[in-house]
Amino acid sequence: MKIVAKKTFDRKVLDVDVQLEEHKIYALIGANGSGKSTLLKVLSSVINPDTDSSIDIPFKNDEVYYMPQMPYTFDLSVYNNIKLGIPLKYSTGEKIYCKYRIDTMLKTIDLYQLRKANAQTLSGGERQKMALIRSLVVRHNLLLLDEPTSAMDINATLKAEELIIKYKEEFDGTIIMATHSIKQAQRLADVVLFLDNGEIKEIADAQTFIDHPQSDELKDFLQKI
Amino acid sequence: MWASFWQSLGEAFTIIGSGNPLMNEVVATTMKMAVTSSIISFLIGAPLGLLLATYNFKGKKVLVIICRTLMGLPPVAIGILVYLLFRGIGPFGQLRLIFTVTAMIIAQVLLITPVVVGMVETSAESTGKALLETRRGIGLGSTRTFLLMANENKYQLMAAYLFAFARATAEVGAVQIVGGNILHKTMVMTTYIALNYNTGNLEFAVALGIIIVAITLGFNLVGGVLQIIGTRKKKR
Numbered sequence: 001m002k003i004v005a006k007k008t009f010d011r012k013v014l015d016v017d018v019q020l021e022e023h024k025i026y027a028l029i030g031a032n033g034s035g036k037s038t039l040l041k042v043l044s045s046v047i048n049p050d051t052d053s054s055i056d057i058p059f060k061n062d063e064v065y066y067m068p069q070m071p072y073t074f075d076l077s078v079y080n081n082i083k084l085g086i087p088l089k090y091s092t093g094e095k096i097y098c099k100y101r102i103d104t105m106l107k108t109i110d111l112y113q114l115r116k117a118n119a120q121t122l123s124g125g126e127r128q129k130m131a132l133i134r135s136l137v138v139r140h141n142l143l144l145l146d147e148p149t150s151a152m153d154i155n156a157t158l159k160a161e162e163l164i165i166k167y168k169e170e171f172d173g174t175i176i177m178a179t180h181s182i183k184q185a186q187r188l189a190d191v192v193l194f195l196d197n198g199e200i201k202e203i204a205d206a207q208t209f210i211d212h213p214q215s216d217e218l219k220d221f222l223q224k225i
Numbered sequence: 226m227w228a229s230f231w232q233s234l235g236e237a238f239t240i241i242g243s244g245n246p247l248m249n250e251v252v253a254t255t256m257k258m259a260v261t262s263s264i265i266s267f268l269i270g271a272p273l274g275l276l277l278a279t280y281n282f283k284g285k286k287v288l289v290i291i292c293r294t295l296m297g298l299p300p301v302a303i304g305i306l307v308y309l310l311f312r313g314i315g316p317f318g319q320l321r322l323i324f325t326v327t328a329m330i331i332a333q334v335l336l337i338t339p340v341v342v343g344m345v346e347t348s349a350e351s352t353g354k355a356l357l358e359t360r361r362g363i364g365l366g367s368t369r370t371f372l373l374m375a376n377e378n379k380y381q382l383m384a385a386y387l388f389a390f391a392r393a394t395a396e397v398g399a400v401q402i403v404g405g406n407i408l409h410k411t412m413v414m415t416t417y418i419a420l421n422y423n424t425g426n427l428e429f430a431v432a433l434g435i436i437i438v439a440i441t442l443g444f445n446l447v448g449g450v451l452q453i454i455g456t457r458k459k460k461r
């Protein structure tokens with residue numbers, strides 16, 4: 001799938017023209033303000049791209065799911081927050097299966113005992129676990145995760161990655177996830193995209209990134225990790 | 226001097242305690258008018274306020290300006306408008322609603338709905354912004370979004386209703402014009418006070434005044450507390 005996306009705020013923030021393959025996990029790395037979230041938001045129609053650019057992806061709007069960098073926590077139980085990820089049109093059978101998946105994921109990531117608690121009493125990391133589970137309940141043709149483990153400790157991060165891998169194995173959808181960790185990219189992603197100043201500077205697998213960074217910007221970025 | 230003040234107040238409390246039939250009737254008419262008009266205003270105004278807080282659409286600014294304008298209109302202006310529309314020779318004169326409780330309710334709804342819209346919109350606006358990315362990102366439909374918006378702002382919604390009710394109880398200008406303060410029919414607490422304090426029984430008017438103050442104070446107090454609870458919850 002070809003992605004062409006431009007976004008200008010008061011200055012140019014995003015100018016991307018890239019060819020991606022379906023059924024792969026992409027990691028999006030880059031410094032603060034490099035445009036990672038903006039790209040994901042444009043792809044999911046959370047914000048509109050510039051009028052002179054078309055975002056060109058082979059999916060309908062409701063086939064793309066975006067987990068924001070800071071998801072909203074609704075004044076509901078953890079369980080009901082997660083259930084918002086189940087489409088209303090699902091049949092009873094499908095809903096039962098979704099609930100089974102939710103329970104399994106809650107247990108994997110140690111949130112099961114908090115499922116009935118009000119979500120607004122949760123810690124930052126717990127809220128992020130909840131939002132991640134919500135995004136993994138059903139299959140999305142394109143799943144966009146914006147730093148989904150940024151608030152989690154290392155154990156939780158590894159468990160969250162396990163959930164993402166299981167989702168990929170079961171549903172085989174395309175995933176693009178922003179992350180600040182090249183290690184995480186190495187563990188999860190087939191392909192890494194390096195975003196610098198709104199442009200994709202390099203595309204390769206994580207190992208190549210680490211062993212043979214091409215641009216000075218990427219060298220600089222990786223050195224400090 | 227002060228003795229007369231305390232004397233009137235004392236007699237008023239005696240009247241309240243005595244279960245005077247006229248007083249019961251006037252209070253009942255007031256409640257009928259205030260409950261009905263505040264419920265209608267809330268049912269129209271609250272969804273509209275939530276909608277304005279959630280979505281950006283063409284004409285939204287215009288709608289907000291209209292609401293603000295209506296909010297600022299003096300009640301007597303609304304009263305005169307409803308009077309012109311519903312008096313015998315007016316466009317809706319056939320309905321024979323002038324000088325009935327129904328006409329008073331219509332005027333009250335026109336007065337209070339914009340206030341409800343404004344209050345709900347103001348208090349729900351931050352939620353609308355905060356959940357925008359999540360709502361679009363996870364593809365929440367409009368029904369779900371609406372219900373969630375209501376749930377996130379439930380305390381503010383309750384407060385808005387209580388304020389609307391207090392306002393309906395205490396309003397005088399509009400209902401005086403379209404209701405006419407007719408004994409056994411459209412006489413409500415405020416119009417009795419406004420029109421009968423020096424022709425009828427002063428202590429009776431004072432008694433009604435005490436009841437109004439108690440109601441509006443009580444409702445506004447509870448409403449204020451609910452607002453504070455709601456704002457605190459949002460800060461979490």
Ligand SMILES: Nc1ncnc2c1ncn2[C@@H]1O[C@H](COP(=O)(O)OP(=O)(O)OP(=O)(O)O)[C@@H](O)[C@H]1O
Pocket residue numbers: 009010013030031032033034035036037038039069
């Ligand atoms: N609504 C907006 N108005 C103006 N500028 C914006 C807006 N949203 C984003 N920007 C700017 O666009 C740039 C890219 O922002 P973006 O959120 O995409 O960065 P990011 O790569 O996700 O960074 P981070 O690692 O901090 O999450 C930033 O410089 C930001 O200030």
Ligand SMILES: [Mg+2]
Pocket residue numbers: 036037038069146178
């Ligand atoms: Mg970001």
